Amino acid sequence: MTMISVSNLAVSFDSGDARKHVVKDVSFAVEPGETFGLVGESGCGKSTVLGALAGRLKNWSGTIGVDGEAISRKRSPQQLAKQQMVFQDPFGSLHPRHTIGRTLLEPLEIHGLGQRQERVEAVLRDVGLPASFRHRFPHQLSGGQRQRVAIARALILRPRILLLDEPTSALDVSIQAEILNLLKDLREREKLTYILVSHDMAVIAHLCNRVAVMQDGVFVEIATREQLLKGQVAHAYTRTLLDGSRGYVPTRARN
Amino acid sequence: MPDLFQPILSVKNMSVQFPTLSGAVTAVKDISFDVGREKVGIIGESGSGKSTTGRAIMRLQPANARVVAEEMRFEEVDLLGASEADMRAIRGRRISMILQDPKYSLNPVMTVGEQIAETVILHERIGRRQARQRTLAMLERVHIRDPERVFNLYPHEVSGGMGQRIMISMMLISSPSLIIADEPTSALDVTVRQHVLSILDDLIAERDIGLIFISHDLNLVKSFCDRVIIMYAGRIVETLEACRLNHATHPYTRGLLEALPSLDHPKDRLQVLRREASWAEA
Amino acid sequence: MTIVQTTGTGPSRGTAALAALQKVATSFGVILTTLLGLLVITFVVGRMVPADPVIAVIGDQADHETYERVYKQMGLDQPVYVQFATYLGNVAHLDFGQSHVTKNPVASDLARVFPATLELATLATIIGASLGIPLGIISAVRKGTWVDHVARIVGLLGHSTPIFWLGTIVILVFYAKFGLIPGSGRLDVYNEGLVEGPTNSILVDAMLAGEWEVFRDALLHVAAPALILGYAAMAYLSRMSRSFMLEQLRQEYVLTAKAKGLGQRAIVWRHALRNIRVQLLTIVALAYCGLLDGTVLIETVFAWPGLGQYLTSALFFADMNAVLGSVLLIGIISIAINLLSDLTYRFLDPRTR
Amino acid sequence: MATRYFNDLHNWLINEDFSSMRQARLHKAYVLWLSLIANPLAFAGFVVVAALIAIAVLAPLLANHDPILQDLTMALRPPSALHWFGTDEFGRDVYSRLVYGARTTLYISILVTVIVAPIGFAIGATAGYLGGWVDVVLMRITDIFLSFPSLVLALAFSAALGPGIENAVIAIALTVWPPIARLARAETLTFRSADFVVAAELQGAGVGRILFRHIVPLCAPSIIIRLTLNMSSVILTAAGLGFLGLGAQPPMPEWGAMAASGRQYLLDAWWLTTVPGVAILLVSLAFNLLGDGLRDIMDPRNA
Amino acid sequence: ATPKDQLVVAMNMSSMRGLDPNELNQLEAAEIVANLYERLIALPADDITKPMPGLAESWTVSPDGKTFTFKIRSGVSFHSGNPLTAKDVEWSLRRLVKLGLAPSVDLRQWGFTDKNVDSLIKASDDTTVVLETPEVWNPNLIFYSLASFSTSILDSKLLAEKEKNGDMGREFLQTADAGSGPYSLRTWRVNDLLIADAFKDYWARTPKMRRVILRHIPESSGQRLQLEAGDVDIATRLSSTDLAAVQSGGKADIQKTPGFGFYYLALNQKDEILANPKVREAFRYLIDYDGLANTVMKYYGIKQETIVPAGLPGASDAAPYKLDIDKAKQLLAEAGYPDGFSKVYYATPVTPEYEVAQSLQANAAKAGIKLDLQGGDHIGKFRNREFEIFSARTGERLPDPHAVLASYATNPNNADDAKLSGLIAWRTAWDVPKDIQDMVTAAAHETDQEKRDDLYAKVNQAYLKASPALITSFQRTDAKAVRKDIKGYVGHSTWLTRWDTVSKGQ
Ligand SMILES: Nc1ncnc2c1ncn2[C@@H]1O[C@H](COP(=O)(O)OP(=O)(O)OP(=O)(O)O)[C@@H](O)[C@H]1O
Ligand SMILES: Nc1ncnc2c1ncn2[C@@H]1O[C@H](COP(=O)(O)OP(=O)(O)OP(=O)(O)O)[C@@H](O)[C@H]1O
């Protein structure tokens, strides 16, 4: 049984003459426990795909199935809770005037769940933060710590799927390593399914089973982790991305 | 290159402090380094003082910052003793600076041509016409195809990669001898980054000038620079040849390297940096 | 390797013109609804005001028969919505009715009082903007120094001083004590009636007629009230310019400009000012609209026969036609000014072109 | 000993490693306080506003005469040892009226804030957050009120509602809310698509929750600052209405009405208008300085 | 300084309502109309009760007292150049009645209606006008009415040309003049300025002032400063402190012109408490007559506790009441309200009415009566009897006690639907004692002047005793400041101050 199945997804913004087709025709399926990557250059529509999956965008067409259930444009709270999102910018994704505790309590209040304090403490422990952080404000945390809180917030509703939109690209390498490890641990422990957006091929290869390479609203290639590591990719664009993440290749030397 | 070892910039024991509510914060502490006609990378985690160092050299630190040093010399100029007017004559003409994101670092309501030409007009006291010619030539030099048209565009009308090339032309048009580039490609896509860097690389080689390249991308610095300075908590923990980065000895540098996921050496788990208090003191 | 040179080519000229036309059409609809809303509210409020227009006309002591007769003559016996519909019908034919108070057609009253206020408000805005904007910018550049403190306090005082008090003090000192300014009104009695021009703005009319003596006199008369109003406007403008400028000075491009070697002056006046001119334009427009309807007190103190006085006295005597006409005029002006500043905005800011 | 205690307290307050919610709150307030002290003009404003509150509370102790007691034989006396700020046209003690008038002034300021802040916010934030036709309709209404000559609107409404300070306040509120709504809308627009709002949406938070739990705390500072800055014109408008018999009703002392009704005696009894006028000036200056200062302090963009 | 041959007057024109003599109803406009037009009869400012020839050279009254025959002066022409004839007189007086606007009371109160006026007022030839009254009235009342601004003689020929939709020239007259007076209208900008030029062909004399300029200066302080600086010659709306200051400044004289109206306090008799005579009397002890007279009312009024205005037949200077809180308390206790009560009190927030009201409020509070003073425009409510306590002032224009008494002391039908809202006694719902009403009516019809004076004296006493619901405290005066070099500007009690007698001397 697939966890996520997407077929012929198309997303556009603005109606009328200014209509912009950002995602044109995208189909893929993700198995439970799998991590599916999305790479591509800025503006190609990666976040838009995630937005449609998460229920943030409404103007999509095609079919989306989550956990065997077809999803319509309007979602029930249960459907929303099934997948949660982690954003790129840890500085913008936490409410600057809410304490960490309040941020984490909020989803529990919305869904009317009990044992709130216990859950908050447990989820903080899960992401490796001390319970005393509940009283802090986001500006008192480092970027990595914030990203952990964001992950905790996503986890507290016990979702099946995490949608990760460049979760480490705003972080230092040392912190990135911590978060990547954390994501790996959680995936094992909670049997989570991930969709991971990144522009760093190394990160993708580290975490994903498969990756879709996106250009201008369409998938140009879907490659497995092995293919990436061995450099056996079909599309030239994928190759460019792979080269890019290895660093600078002096053109003078090449000429 | 004989003058590679003839430093254009030399900094000795420079510290930068910011006063805050809970006492002064020392952002940069007692750092010393020389830069010759070479590409020197500065890496380090966020907040380690890279940008503060870059700005202190140009004396562009925020008004409340306090910079002290034993010596700060740029070619024949004593940067510590130079007046603001002296500095204005140096900035843009002899030391230039390229900032991270062209979207924010260009004036949104002036055409890009105007902004580039302004630099030459200011420093070389030439007429508008001549400045325009120089600008067009410079734009061509950074591989912009239709300079006449681009001259009259506004920053929001150009792409990120083009914006950064415009930034480069603006900062190199007066042929400075030192360039400080503060994360010049972090806002760009990998594909574009390669192109922009190669243009920068060419120009530097051609004019034989020094570059301070601030970045947090280890792979990039390793492949692009000649030498690397590694900063941690406002201090320089290690300086080495770029090609020898993989053989770094300092545990911090090593930690950074280990923490990096890699396509060539995939690992199941990444090493997590374990910081030691002694690094910040040494 | 090929790099795609993406540049914002934008829509072609033809579609741009069409879009502009569409824009104009929608703004026209917006204006009409706004004006209609304005009229409805004015009408409703006017009906709620306890002042009785009939008594305002016939006086307190008239008897009941007279009252009834005049009541009917004024059309007040009809249902309110009928009165409103009639009014709208007349307005559609550009007939704003007659004022119960002045007994003139409202349109001709407005044509007389409005230029007086316009003259005053325009001068005040010019004074306020030409002092306030530089002051605000200087205090932004010198933020936290004594220059900033003094500039802000001087500005804020203008914002916090009761205008009628300042007005009377000015008259007392500069007119009564030192005789430096003329007393009140728009002209000296000697010069009354020498120019009766097409615009009803004495300054303009005198200039057109070449009556320089009258022009000088009118200028002297307008000076004191315009300066006082200008001071009040200055306070607002300098505070806003200060915060706009501070915002700009924090921007990254300022650092770029410094790195190029530009001095503080060039950065402020060449780079940053260009970025805030759109905002400045907007606040000057706002200040201007504010002055147009905020002249009530100063007009009373200086016996300036303008719109402010006209409107308040109309309101007090429940002179609905006059109130509606004036409110409509001010509404149109403020909408027009905002529209104009919107258009200039498009012109000045490349990002909105 | 004492300094030691204060040092400990300072350290406890400034420490960001909180052990409780209370400490977190106190810390926030303390940091605000420290930044306020560091800003001389804002602090001066704060002191005057605090003094206003103190005077209002302590009015019965500070006043040395009955503020409404008339004595026509003592009318229009200049300041003296007995009547520090002279007497008015009814022989009432201006100083005592000034002291009691602080209550009215404060009352007006608070009432306007209490009315305007929620209404302006609710309208602006709803329009900004929901967008679409709701935005169009609400903003059209706001525009209509904005293009009204504000003093006229206040005059007309308070005339329509009848005299009385509460009615005057309502009328003033009608002229104050549109800019607040505009501001709230603009602020909401900047936060509407912020990641933390999206996150809440994705967790199923409804419109009400988002507006009141997420957007309010972010808009509140700028709205409060704007209201603070508006305070002087609120007081002055109330004064104007008072003079026209529409604001505070006699014999209640109110600075604006005092200044305005003393206006006809300005040439001979300067103290009658000048004393309350200066009081208004000081208080509105203080509100302005405080508002400006708060903006510098509280708005992270102004750091 | 002002030009030598021009008179500059500072006025507050904001309540002026057009210049049609048959429509306006207001002091400033009346003064202007008085100089633009002329009337059959003139009342000299210094002897206001003595009818003198105006446009009527002479007149006779028939023995039955109902027919008045006026001989119209010949050789008089209007500003338009049209000669003034009896036809103009006939047309003008009929117009007043037919338009039926506020000032038409001047004729209507004597029984003229739009139905009968065509037969009752007639020009028998070019120089003779015959006027019949439906009832017998004291002839002076008729003469006084014919001296009022409302009975000004209009240029019927000119107005025939200017007529629109049968409006008898109303629209034209709002902003223009059609008179024969010593001044003709040159410019009028509402709430700004009015300029009148001397009329060269004025029959009586050549006005010394070539031009009269009226400037709208709404602020008292503005008027005073301009007066002291010599930029205006006369200031007409000064506050009492400004008047005092001008007086002591020595540059101008203060002219106090008594008017025939009062500052009054109305207690609604539909209110159970206020209907109690002891309560009404208690209010009389709460007014600080002397305190006000020396301060607020110094220039605005003369203390007058009785109902016949000073200077008219039957007037008395009796002043039995003065501020006495204890007495008031005692009366309240006797009435059964030892602890007082509270009432809503409407007053107009203008000087000096509001000050008077606040003074009463303060004194009432001491006696235990809590008055909730509300400013604003409440005349409509007063006219409809929807109030508890109300105070204002009236301004009657007839130099005869009848005008005041008819309004203050007659109320033929106290029912709500009688709608006699022209009478303030009815508005107060005061059932005026029958004997007082009868005496007032009788006096108006009485042609014997001595009997009449006697009757008024009696009414005056009876009114005082009745503990009236309409309490008078001050008789209205209008104070103007006139610069010392202005001669011949004499305030007129019935609002007809003349400009053609003014001269400037050194
Ligand atoms: N709300 C929106 N309205 C209109 N256009 C939008 C909107 N959101 C995104 N777009 C456009 O859709 C395109 C794809 O955006 P998207 O955010 O999915 O890109 P991305 O691949 O995530 O890029 P990045 O790597 O920069 O995050 C972009 O061109 C963007 O301008
Ligand atoms: N204006 C300032 N006031 C106070 N502290 C400052 C200021 N600017 C920088 N700092 C502090 O100085 C330190 C160094 O900052 P800097 O910007 O140089 O770091 P960086 O290495 O460039 O980091 P990044 O990679 O995030 O750009 C940080 O701890 C920062 O908090």
Ligand SMILES: [Mg+2]
């Ligand atoms: Mg994205």
Ligand SMILES: [Mg+2]
């Ligand atoms: Mg940096």
